[in-house]
Amino acid sequence: MLLNGYDPVVYSRMLTSLTLGFHIIYATIGVGVPLMIALAEWIGIRRNDPHYLLLARRWARGFVITVAVGVVTGTAIGLQLSLLWPSFMRVAGQSISLPLFLETFAFFFEAIFLGIYLYTWDRFKNRMTHFLLLIPVVIGSSASAFFITIVNAFMNYPVGFKLTDGLISEVNPIAAMLSPAMPTKVAHVLSSAYLTCAFVLAALTAWKLLKGKDHIYYKKALKLTMVSAFIFMISTALIGDLSGKYLAKYQPEKLAAAEWHFDTAAKAPLVLGGVLTDNNEIKYGLEIPYGLSILAHSNPFAVVKGLNDFPEDERPPLWIHYLFDIKMGYVAFMVAVSLLFVIEMVRKRGNVYRRWLLFAVVAAAPIAMLTIEHGWIFSEVGRQPWILRGLMRTTEGATTSEHVDLMLWLFTLLYVGLGISSVRVLLKMFKNNHAEDELAALGKEAS
Amino acid sequence: MSYEVVGITVLWTFLFGYLIVASIDFGAGFFSYYSSITETRHVIHAIINRYLSPVWEVTNVFLVFFFVGFIGFFPDTAYYYGTALLIPGSIAIVLLAVRGAYYAFNHYGSRSRKIYTLMYGASGLLIPAALSTVLTISEGGYIQVGEDGKVVFLAKELFTSSYSWAVVLLALVSVLYISAMFLSFYAHKAGDIPAFQVVRKYALAWSLPTIISSLLVFFAIHNHNREHFNNMLDRSWMFALSFVFFLIAVYFVWKKKRLGLSFICVILQFAFAFYGYGSAHLPYILYPYLTIHDNFTSPSMAIALIVAFILGLLLLIPSLYLLMKLFLFNTPYIKGNTK
Ligand code: HDD
Ligand code: HEM
Ligand code: HEM
Numbered sequence A: 001m002l003l004n005g006y007d008p009v010v011y012s013r014m015l016t017s018l019t020l021g022f023h024i025i026y027a028t029i030g031v032g033v034p035l036m037i038a039l040a041e042w043i044g045i046r047r048n049d050p051h052y053l054l055l056a057r058r059w060a061r062g063f064v065i066t067v068a069v070g071v072v073t074g075t076a077i078g079l080q081l082s083l084l085w086p087s088f089m090r091v092a093g094q095s096i097s098l099p100l101f102l103e104t105f106a107f108f109f110e111a112i113f114l115g116i117y118l119y120t121w122d123r124f125k126n127r128m129t130h131f132l133l134l135i136p137v138v139i140g141s142s143a144s145a146f147f148i149t150i151v152n153a154f155m156n157y158p159v160g161f162k163l164t165d166g167l168i169s170e171v172n173p174i175a176a177m178l179s180p181a182m183p184t185k186v187a188h189v190l191s192s193a194y195l196t197c198a199f200v201l202a203a204l205t206a207w208k209l210l211k212g213k214d215h216i217y218y219k220k221a222l223k224l225t226m227v228s229a230f231i232f233m234i235s236t237a238l239i240g241d242l243s244g245k246y247l248a249k250y251q252p253e254k255l256a257a258a259e260w261h262f263d264t265a266a267k268a269p270l271v272l273g274g275v276l277t278d279n280n281e282i283k284y285g286l287e288i289p290y291g292l293s294i295l296a297h298s299n300p301f302a303v304v305k306g307l308n309d310f311p312e313d314e315r316p317p318l319w320i321h322y323l324f325d326i327k328m329g330y331v332a333f334m335v336a337v338s339l340l341f342v343i344e345m346v347r348k349r350g351n352v353y354r355r356w357l358l359f360a361v362v363a364a365a366p367i368a369m370l371t372i373e374h375g376w377i378f379s380e381v382g383r384q385p386w387i388l389r390g391l392m393r394t395t396e397g398a399t400t401s402e403h404v405d406l407m408l409w410l411f412t413l414l415y416v417g418l419g420i421s422s423v424r425v426l427l428k429m430f431k432n433n434h435a436e437d438e439l440a441a442l443g444k445e446a447s
Numbered sequence B: 001m002s003y004e005v006v007g008i009t010v011l012w013t014f015l016f017g018y019l020i021v022a023s024i025d026f027g028a029g030f031f032s033y034y035s036s037i038t039e040t041r042h043v044i045h046a047i048i049n050r051y052l053s054p055v056w057e058v059t060n061v062f063l064v065f066f067f068v069g070f071i072g073f074f075p076d077t078a079y080y081y082g083t084a085l086l087i088p089g090s091i092a093i094v095l096l097a098v099r100g101a102y103y104a105f106n107h108y109g110s111r112s113r114k115i116y117t118l119m120y121g122a123s124g125l126l127i128p129a130a131l132s133t134v135l136t137i138s139e140g141g142y143i144q145v146g147e148d149g150k151v152v153f154l155a156k157e158l159f160t161s162s163y164s165w166a167v168v169l170l171a172l173v174s175v176l177y178i179s180a181m182f183l184s185f186y187a188h189k190a191g192d193i194p195a196f197q198v199v200r201k202y203a204l205a206w207s208l209p210t211i212i213s214s215l216l217v218f219f220a221i222h223n224h225n226r227e228h229f230n231n232m233l234d235r236s237w238m239f240a241l242s243f244v245f246f247l248i249a250v251y252f253v254w255k256k257k258r259l260g261l262s263f264i265c266v267i268l269q270f271a272f273a274f275y276g277y278g279s280a281h282l283p284y285i286l287y288p289y290l291t292i293h294d295n296f297t298s299p300s301m302a303i304a305l306i307v308a309f310i311l312g313l314l315l316l317i318p319s320l321y322l323l324m325k326l327f328l329f330n331t332p333y334i335k336g337n338t339k
Helices: A008-047 A050-084 A086-095 A097-118 A127-156 A173-177 A182-210 A216-250 A252-259 A291-297 A320-346 A355-381 A404-431 A435-446 B003-037 B041-073 B075-084 B086-108 B114-138 B155-160 B162-190 B193-224 B226-234 B236-255 B259-281 B299-327
Strands: A162-164 A167-169 A270-272 A286-288 A386-388 B143-145 B151-153 B284-286
Touching: A008 A050, A008 A127, A008 A182, A008 A216, A008 A355, A008 A404, A050 A086, A050 A097, A050 A216, A050 A404, A050 A435, A050 B041, A050 B075, A050 B086, A086 A097, A086 A127, A086 A167, A086 A386, A086 B041, A086 B075, A097 A127, A097 A173, A097 B041, A097 B299, A127 A173, A127 A182, A127 A386, A173 B299, A182 A216, A182 A355, A216 A252, A216 A291, A216 A320, A216 A355, A216 A435, A252 A320, A270 A291, A270 A320, A320 A355, A404 B086, B003 B041, B003 B114, B003 B162, B003 B193, B003 B259, B003 B299, B041 B075, B041 B086, B041 B162, B041 B193, B041 B299, B075 B086, B075 B114, B075 B143, B075 B151, B075 B284, B086 B114, B114 B155, B114 B162, B114 B284, B162 B193, B162 B236, B162 B259, B193 B226, B193 B236, B226 B236, B226 B259, B236 B259
Parallel strands: none
Antiparallel strands: A162 A167, A270 A286, B143 B151
């Protein structure tokens, strides 16, 4: 698929990856941050602690900017899916449009209450009223992710209709939403979004602490975010393990390609890293005996299906092996950071403000985001050559238009612009406006 | 009513909702920029922002709802329009993205920049122009389907057609008219007399062009798609009513009284014209290839979508009511006495 000559399929794939890869950054923030804001505001109200309330307020202020980019790039994907994958959307429209439609209601719900929430901080006598307005935002944003991930689960394991000679019949919209891929996928996506946001917010605070700020406000923020990260780390890893077991059962070719497992066999080892020779032998890899059997079936003696059981033109590209390994490397780092932090926190003579630990927390944020990106690319490329697994090939779903290449450049430009502007706006927003000053102002008002 | 008529009515209603709320937004962006170069910015800026800030995201969702719903109810439209509209569609996406993002950056960021206002104002006019071409294309003659089923978009025909330009003109003028009429109502309600004076002038200035450009579109449809034109003549009472509401709306703004009622008349004016145009268009979604009957989704999906829609409305209507109550009909908020 090198770029000699124009192939709309190749460019459509590149443009789709670009848009989704950019959107997912802001979408992840959009899913997780409202939950963290809600947590902070709730604690603030319960303990009558202005620090947590200010935390919620400052997070919400930054959130508005990321939401804006999430909304506009999301609108872009929604339209772009029809523009780039018209044949696929024709089938998807008939079979899986219910969750797409429900997603727009979730957006509506979220957008309405976000508007209200942001402009009513000091409007109600009872502070709980304001907090309650945030609940629909949390539900709405998580529901958006829930419904869109259902669509993706369907693409990985389509159910709920019959396809004969390109004609769809016997559609059951509810059954289509309940693909076997759905439970693990939805849970993993939601949980990893919460985790990532906890790390992102923790990193912002850790950075301030590293720069010598030592107001109690930052210390409270760090503990809140890192404890949340620890909890979401556990749930994400547990669900991730279930995702692997789902793959072994329903999409064995994806797992086999990820692990370079060619011959169906029991007691399968897990291979980390390595290179493939021309006749598919693994060299220089680190082998963990029984590893793959355990990952796939929780049983060291279980049989794991190999790639050779699949026709050659239905095998995913083998380079996804590296994606998965890199992802697991990131995961190991995040596990270590959150675990060390919690140990330092509960240990009697522990100190969570050690410089190296704070640096590690700062590093965890970009790493969490990279994990999301690697996970998605692994999952989407691992589905190839199918756009609807087993039913429709990616090449059949794409547009036949000319000029997709031009559009790729147009959107690259757009995303670079949006990315740079949004970061600049956020930086400026918090540079001119210190938490300490706001707290001081609040203190004056109160007295 | 059959499912397909229910479906198209629901979608058309959301498009109408988008037409009204987005016009207010787009026009406001333009006026905001225009006022900043004519030194009246300080007069109307506050009013515009007070209204726009809490609602801009909601506006966008109306559009998303429309196109996602369309793919659900009429999946084949994804295929025909999707293939044909790659370039105009992508340009519209970029404009929408630039507009939404820079509004947020400008407004929530700490310092407002003139370039942001310019981008915001200009995109407010370009987007309606770009989106209105979808309606133009639906009249037929701009998409050709070959023997092999390959869809080709006749861009040259579109850019050289007088019908297409008449529609663009109507879209632009209506945006400015709707927006100015709304802002007159809003400023009056806020008791902001200087701002009211300014936007009232805009509203009156754009009223006559609105009617003239509608007439232009009528003539252009007559030439372009005789069948649709004749269907519209069968519904001439709707267009007559639309004109009556127009007269009432402008009369009240002229007399500076009952501005709430005046804006309701604006909504009715556009509603009668929009539904008149739309019902005359049926059963075609795209002349002569797509109709609501032949290209409808399966009955089970249709039922699921309609049920989802009704449940969704039960959630949305109270929420929208709350939003309006807090920001649109809340006099202390509009007057700037509450944050
Ligand atoms: C910070 C984020 C994060 C973390 C800590 C993990 N994951 Fe993950 N993973 C994702 C973020 C993610 C993701 C980006 O959200 C993906 C992409 C597609 C999806 O469903 O979720 C994903 C996909 C994904 C898949 C592919 C599912 C499919 O294609 O259907 C597997 C097998 C795993 N993960 C396994 C794991 C395991 C075993 C983990 C820990 C022990 C783990 N993940 C932690
Ligand atoms: C938001 C996170 C997602 C990311 C980062 C992502 C990433 C990708 C990538 C990298 C590809 C290209 C695969 C290749 O070229 O080999 C792709 C393809 C695609 N994805 Fe996803 N994806 C995401 C979620 C989704 C969801 C939720 C949907 C469903 C609506 C979806 C629909 C598609 C389609 C239609 C294609 C094109 C066909 C293909 O090349 O596989 N993606 N995506
Ligand atoms: C799993 C990957 C995805 C997740 C988690 C996700 C999540 C979100 C979230 C949370 C938002 C709202 C931002 C905010 O208001 O806070 C958003 C916006 C949006 N997303 Fe995504 N999204 C994903 C992929 C997609 C895909 C594949 C589509 C296309 C069908 C899509 C369509 C949209 C649209 C249209 C919006 C804008 C909604 C509006 O106007 O308010 N998203 N997405």
